[in-house]
Amino acid sequence: MTADPETRIRELRDQIERANRMYYQLDAPEISDAEYDALMRELLELEEAHPELQSPDSPSQRVGAPPLPQFSPHTHLTPMLSLDNAFGPDELRAFDARVRRALGLQGDQSVAYMGELKIDGLAISLTYEEGVLTTAATRGDGRTGENVTPNAKTIRAIPLRLEGAVPSPLEVRGEVYMLHPEFARVNREREENGEAPFANPRNAAAGSMRQLDSKVTASRKLGFWAYGIGRPEITGVSTQSELLQWLSRLGFPINPHARLLNGIEECVEFTEHWRTAREELPFDADGLVFKVNSLALQAELGSTARGPRWAIAFKFPAAEEQTVILDVTWQVGRTGVLTPVAELQPVSVGGVTVSRATLHNEGEIERKGLQIGDRVSVRRAGEVIPEVVAVVERSPESRPIVPPTHCPACGSMVEKSEEEAARRCVNFACPAQTLERIRHFASRDAMDIVGLGDKIVALLVEKGFITDAADLYVLHERQKELEQVEGLGELSVAKLLAAIEDSRTRPLERVLFALGIRHVGASAARNLAQRFGSFERLMEADEQELLGTEDVGPATATEVMEFFRRDENVRLVRRLLEHLKPEGPSQAQGSLFEGQTFVFTGTLQHMSREEAEALVRSMGGRAASSVSSKTDFVVAGEKAGSKLDRARELGVPVLTEDEFLSRLKDLGEGQSAGPAETLF
Ligand code: IVH
Secondary structure, eight states: OOOOHHHHHHHHHHHHHHHHIIIIISSOOOSOHHHHHHHHHHHHHHHHHOGGGOOTTSGGGGGOOSOOSSOOEEEOSSOOOOOEEEOSHHHHHHHHHHHHHHHTOOTTOOOEEEEEEEEOSEEEEEEEETTEEEEEEEOTTSSEEEBOHHHHHTOTTSOSBOOSOOOSSEEEEEEEEOOHHHHHHHHHHHHHTTOOOOSSHHHHHHHHHTOSOHHHHHTSOOEEEEEEESOGGGGOOOBHHHHHHHHHHHTOOOOTTOEEEESHHHHHHHHHHHHHHGGGSSSOEEEEEEEESBHHHHHHHOBOSSSBTTEEEEEOOOSEEEEEEEEEEEEEOTTSBEEEEEEEEEEEETTEEEEEEEOOSHHHHHHHTOEETOEEEEEOOTTSOOEEEEEEEOOTTOEEOOOOSBOTTTOOBEEEOTTTOOEEEOOTTOHHHHHHHHHHHHSTTTTOOTTOOHHHHHHHHHTTSOSSGGGGGGGGGGHHHHHTSTTOOHHHHHHHHHHHHHGGGOOHHHHHHHTTOTTOOHHHHHHHHHHHOSHHHHHHOOHHHHHTSTTOOHHHHHHHHHHHHSHHHHHHHHHHHHHOOOOOHHHHSOOTTTTOEEEEESBOSSSOHHHHHHHHHHTTOEEESSOOTTOOEEEEOBTOOHHHHHHHHHTOOEEEHHHHHHHHHHHHHTSSSOHHHHHO
C-alpha cells in the first residue's frame, strides 16, 4: 500500500513545489499551511531515513541549513549593472530622446517600453545549472557579490529546479522583498525579544538575506520577483515582455503590474498613475523601471560602465521632506524599555502630516549623529512609521540628546543593562507600563478582546476603572458607572463587557502570551503551555524544567522565573485565574503524557504518524520531528532510520509501536474514563 520511499519522496517534492507555485506565482493557494507543513515534515523524515535520496534541489532545503561562519564571494557570470535615475517627466523624456537619437529614429517614431514597478528590496542573482539552483548571490559591487544560497533556498517563491529544457548556466535576476504585514510581524517579534526593530521592509529583507543562520531567514516570509536574466539572448525570445512570460513559464513569480507602453508619453502617464496608486500596494516600490522592449534594440544601444543605455529608473517624488527636531521624548513600553521619539515641526510628507518620528534606540541616534535643533530629512515609506533619515544642517542652537536618568512617566530611576543597550524603567507599577501591558493583554494575538482597543484602554485607565488586566473581569460590576463615561454609552459598554466575558475561556497559551513576559512570544507561550499544562505547574518549574521546553533558552527561562518571583505578578495571575478558565490542551483532555516529548520514526502499523502525534498531543504531550536531548521517547516503527541511531547516541529511550500502545493503555487504566479508554 505504501509507496517505496523514492517514489514517495518524488511525489512529496512535486506536491510541495506545486503548492509553492500556486501560492507565490499564481496567488491561488490550494492547500492550507498545516497541510503544507505535514507534507514537508513527511519529506524531511523520509530524507533523513534515506540519506542517499537527499538532493540539493529538494524543497526540504527550504527549512534552512547549519549556520555559515561567513559568506563566500561569488563572481557573477554577467555583471549586475545599476540604472540611471530620472526624477520627473522631463528627465524621462530626455532619456527617450537619447534612446531615439542613438537608434537614429525620426521625430514621429516611438519606442515601445516595458514599464515595471521598482521593488524596494534586495537585488539577487540566481544561477541555475542544468535547471538546478546552484548559487544565489547579492549584487555586491556588481561583479562580485555574497553567496547567500542557503538563505535563498528558504524562500518558497524561488524555484529550486526548473522544468523542461532550460539554457545552462542561467542567471536569473530579481528582487527579494517583504510584505508589509510580515514586516509588522517581524518587528513585533523583535520588540517582544527586546531587539531593535528594522527601520523599513527593505532593511528587513536585506537583513534576513544576509543572515549567517539560514533558519532565521526561513522563519521570515520573504517574496521574490524575477525581472531579468544575465544574457537574454540565450532564451530565443525577442522582447522584455516575452522574457517575463518566459520566466513565468519556468516557474518564477513575475510582478503582475508590468505593462507594455507605447512611447514615452504613455510612460509618463504610467508614472502619474503609480505616484498615488503605490500607496495601496502591500509592499514597497520606490519607483518604476522603464526598459526598451525589443532585445535587438537593447543590444544596439549597449551599456556604459555604469548601466544599460536602454533602461532607466524613475524615482517617485521622495516621500521625504525636511524639518526640524524640536525635542525628543522617551516613550515607555510594556516591559519598561524607553524608546526615543523625535518631536518634529509638523511637515507634510507624501500628503500626510508628520509631527513625530521614532528614533528606534540610542544606537540609532549615535549612528545618525542627531541633535535637538537639527534640520533633518524625514521619510515615510509605504505604511511604515515615519523615520528621521539624516541630519541636513546643524544649527548653532543644536544640543545633544540626553537619555533620561528617571522614567518620564513615573519618575523612578532608569536602569541600563550592558547586554541590551536599552534603558528601562524598573517600576512595575509605572502607569505607562500598566497601560501598555493592558493593551497587550487585550490585543488580537493575546486575549483578543474585540472592542478593547488602545483608546478605550487609555480611557479606562485614566478614569481609574482598571489598573491591571484582572480588573477587566470585574468591570461588569460597574456597568452603570461605565455607561456614564463620555465616549462610551450603553451599547458599546454592553458589547465591551460581552467581549471581555467571551475572553474568559481563551486557552492557556494565549493567557500566558497575554501576560507579556519578556521573551515569551506566541510560540514560546504555546510550548510552555503544552509542557506544563497549568499556571500552577509553570510557577513551580525550576530552570532545568523550563530549559527542557522546546524553543526556551536561558534568556527566556530567566525571564519566566523572574516574572513569577515577583509577588505582584503572582497576585495578578491568581486574580486572573479567579475569572479565567484557560483551556490548555492538557487540562481540557488527558494528561497522561504531560510534559513528555515523543518523536515517531519509521512506518507504524496501527495508525499513521500524524494520528499517533495527535494522540500524544491530546494527552498533553509534545510530538517533535527531530531527536534531541529534550526528547523523552522515540517510538520506532518499521524501517526506522537515522532518528533511531540518534536516539541511541543520546541515550533516549526507544519504544516499539506495541510498547507505546501498551504504555498508553496501562497509563490509561490508572485514570477513569480517560481518552485512552475511548480509543481502545
Ligand atoms: S532592472 C540592468 N527591474 O532597482 C537592469 N531593477 O538599479 C538592472 N529593481 O537594485 C535592473 N525592481 O534590484 C530592474 N523591475 C525591476 C526592478 C529593479 C527593482 C532594483 C534592482 C536594482 C535597482 C536598479
